[in-house]
Amino acid sequence: GQNIDQPTEMTATEGAIVQINCTYQTSGFNGLFWYQQHAGEAPTFLSYNVLDGLEEKGRFSSFLSRSKGYSYLLLKELQMKDSASYLCAVMDSNYQLIWGAGTKLIIKP
C-alpha cells in the first residue's frame, strides 16, 4: 500500500529552527509537496521537490532524497504565525496525491 509518515506534533521556540520529517512509500514518484494549514483554514502550498536536494524559499527550505523515500521541511527564525499543521503529500505514478496526516507545529514564546 501507499503510505506517508510524519510526526503528529512538534513543539519549538520562537526564533529557533525546526525540521519536520516525512517518509513515504508510494507506487511511483512524480514529486513531493509541502502545504501549510492554519487551524480552521484551507491548506496552502509551500514547496515542491521532484529532484534530490534542497530547495530554499525564504525562511522555509525543503529537502528530498528519492532513494531514501525521505523529505524534510526546515523552518528558520520561527515566528508565532508559523504555528500550523504541515502536510506532506507525494504524487504517485498516476499523478494522484497521497497525503500524510500532517504535523501540528506549536510555537512557544
Added chain:
Amino acid sequence: GAGVSQSPRYKVTKRGQDVALRCDPISGHVSLYWYRQALGQGPEFLTYFNYEAQQDKSGLPNDRFSAERPEGSISTLTIQRTEQRDSAMYRCASSLAGSGSGANVLTFGAGSRLTVL
C-alpha cells in the same frame, strides 16, 4: 474568481436528506478535486475532473456520493440520503495544470462543513 469559492460554508441537515455542495474554481483552472478532511488528518481524496470529464471517482465512499462539472468550471458534489457518518469538512481544490503534470499545485477553497443530525 480570485480564489476557489465553496458554498455553503456551513450546512446542517437531517439524516436522510440530500445535500449539494458547490465549488467555483479559479477561472481557467483545468483540474478540480474534491476532498474530505477530518480534524487532524490530511485531505482524503474523493474525485477529480479534468475540464468536464470525471477522471477518477475511486475515492467516493459509496453510490450515495456523486459529482459533476458539466461545463468544465463549477462543480457540485451531491450526497443523497445523508447519514451521520457523512459529517465532515468537504474541500474543493483546483489547479491550472491538468492532472498529468508533476508540478500540479492545488489551490484549496475554504471548505463546506457538513453536519448531519
